[in-house]
Amino acid sequence: VLAFAAAPPLQPSHLFFAERATTTSAWTTTPVDGLGSTGLSNRIAVDLQGVVHITYYESQAQALRYATHAPSAAWQSAALEQGGGAGLHQDLARDENHDLWLAFSQDSATVTSEIRLAHQRGGIWEFQTTGFEGIDVQMRTSPQRQHLAFFRHATGELIYAWRGMQ
Secondary structure (H helix, E strand, O other), X not given: OEEEEEOOOOOOOEEEEEEOOOOOOOOEEEEEEOOOOEEEEEEEEEOOOOXXXXXXXXXXXXXEEEXXXXXXXXXXXXXXXXXXXXXXXXXXXXXXXXXXXXXXXXXXXXXXXXXXXXXEEOOEEEXXXXXXXXXXXXXXXXXXXXXXXXXXXXXXXXXXXXXXXX
16 A cells, blocks of 8 residues: 655646556556645554554645545545644654554644644544654654654754563
8 A cells, every 4th residue: 555645847746646457467546635735744554454544734824734545445635734834854663452543743844843742542642742842753652652763953863762561
């Protein structure tokens, strides 16, 4: 499976999903979101039920968006955070309980971008602050831990942080 943003020259980009049944079959491409100039900085996860989850950035509204697609269902998408460049730098991960975790910069337009976390539990997103500022955030999970790596622009440092899950 693959998520990508594509655009004809000089036009806004749109988010597409591509998949193929086998390694030798042709790719099938489906539009996910054609709102504004969307699909940049996308991340993808597929859960145990085959539901596809994509997080991505929509540049006109400077919004972090989320799309989901269950087998044999239509794509659904919505804004998770709007304004201030939320989601230009972001990463998506699943924990051992198969819950989704999202780490993202709240304000990517400045060098003091707050890193926030979002946790999807039972289909509901819960947001929290990390107390860190940085960009180019990467996230991984391991049993009972969240791991973050990000660049702190103010000091030029690459930071690694972890904490136990709540």
